[in-house]
Amino acid sequence: MKNRICPSIEVLSGYLAGSLAGDEKIAMERHLTGCPRCRQLLVETYEIMSSRGIHKRCKKWLDLAVKNRWFMGAQAALILSFFFPAYFVQFLTACFLMGCKWIIDAKTTKMLIMIHEAWKRGEKTELDKELSGFKHFMF
Amino acid sequence: MSTEELLKKCIERDYEAWNDFIERYKSLVTRSVRYKLKKISVKMKMPRDEFRDIVQEIFLTIWEKNELARVRDAASLEGWLVMVSLNRTSNYCRGRIYAKPKNMVSLEADLFAGKPGISLKSMIPSACFNTVDMVESRELSELLKSEIDSLNHKQQLALKLNVYEHRKQKDISKIMNIPENTVATLVSRAKNRVREKMEEYFERNEGK
Numbered sequence: 001m002k003n004r005i006c007p008s009i010e011v012l013s014g015y016l017a018g019s020l021a022g023d024e025k026i027a028m029e030r031h032l033t034g035c036p037r038c039r040q041l042l043v044e045t046y047e048i049m050s051s052r053g054i055h056k057r058c059k060k061w062l063d064l065a066v067k068n069r070w071f072m073g074a075q076a077a078l079i080l081s082f083f084f085p086a087y088f089v090q091f092l093t094a095c096f097l098m099g100c101k102w103i104i105d106a107k108t109t110k111m112l113i114m115i116h117e118a119w120k121r122g123e124k125t126e127l128d129k130e131l132s133g134f135k136h137f138m139f
Numbered sequence: 140m141s142t143e144e145l146l147k148k149c150i151e152r153d154y155e156a157w158n159d160f161i162e163r164y165k166s167l168v169t170r171s172v173r174y175k176l177k178k179i180s181v182k183m184k185m186p187r188d189e190f191r192d193i194v195q196e197i198f199l200t201i202w203e204k205n206e207l208a209r210v211r212d213a214a215s216l217e218g219w220l221v222m223v224s225l226n227r228t229s230n231y232c233r234g235r236i237y238a239k240p241k242n243m244v245s246l247e248a249d250l251f252a253g254k255p256g257i258s259l260k261s262m263i264p265s266a267c268f269n270t271v272d273m274v275e276s277r278e279l280s281e282l283l284k285s286e287i288d289s290l291n292h293k294q295q296l297a298l299k300l301n302v303y304e305h306r307k308q309k310d311i312s313k314i315m316n317i318p319e320n321t322v323a324t325l326v327s328r329a330k331n332r333v334r335e336k337m338e339e340y341f342e343r344n345e346g347k
């Protein structure tokens with residue numbers, strides 16, 4: 001029968017990390033074939049550690065969603081206004097307000113406003129000249 | 140700070156480093172505890188502070204007993220932490236209202252009793268898989284077991300991870316630290332060998 005004394009978690013985690021070699025590794029593998037308990041612990045550990053990648057990716061998307069929440073809210077309100085014609089005006093107002101919030105929050109807009117104000121004061125910068133076409137369109 | 144440095148400082152009882160350590164691995168430990176609680180299907184919802192207590196207790200014990208000194212190397216630290224968390228969580232739940240009653244059937248037994256969901260089918264030629272009682276026959280179980288036992292240890296481990304733990308080739312290759320195509324060869328060879336033996340068995344029985 002197989003060796004029934006389970007190895008310590010230090011050795012087991014070493015196996016998972018690929019730190020074992022030679023006889024120690026072979027002994028470990030032999031034990032794992034005969035011991036469902038250690039095998040389960042190994043598999044569970046692997047599962048938790050590999051789910052971290054997914055975790056991080058989810059977080060990235062979540063961050064993106066939070067960052068653009070007003071824009072997405074505005075879009076959602078716009079779409080909903082078509083599905084619920086009875087509340088069309090309310091949804092459209094919500095869409096407009098959230099859209100405004102999005103525009104105010106956006107960094108690029110802030111920069112453009114600053115340039116616009118500078119331009120009004122008559123301080124024409126190089127950047128300003130380059131952006132004049134775009135500014136014309138915006139304001 | 141690198142993991143090696145952090146580990147070394149914690150072992151040398153640097154309290155500041157220990158705080159960094161907690162900060163860095165809190166989410167991993169929390170996730171492991173949550174995973175285990177879900178796995179042992181906690182009957183009633185655990186109060187939030189009790190959950191927090193388990194996580195804190197895990198860190199506290201590691202610090203008080205200077206358990207980090209036992210960790211082999213920085214590479215195995217995360218795996219070690221997860222294993223500690225899993226073990227301590229199940230110890231905590233044992234005998235408490237949270238733990239569900241044990242209906243212990245070992246994973247080994249599942250396969251041989253022909254429990255659905257475990258791919259015994261994949262090992263037996265489909266033509267022979269028409270009578271359930273055949274699968275349940277003791278003789279067959281023993282034959283299958285002895286066949287699996289006669290494989291070399293790498294084949295056995297790959298096969299068991301595949302059949303008993305339902306792991307894909309990709310995962311097995313990462314767990315065993317061997318290339319994916321090696322796993323494919325190991326598993327298919329092991330399955331073929333078992334399948335051959337099964338076929339022989341059924342042929343012999345039909346001839347009776």
Ligand SMILES: [Zn+2]
Binds near residue numbers: 031039
């Ligand atoms: Zn064991």
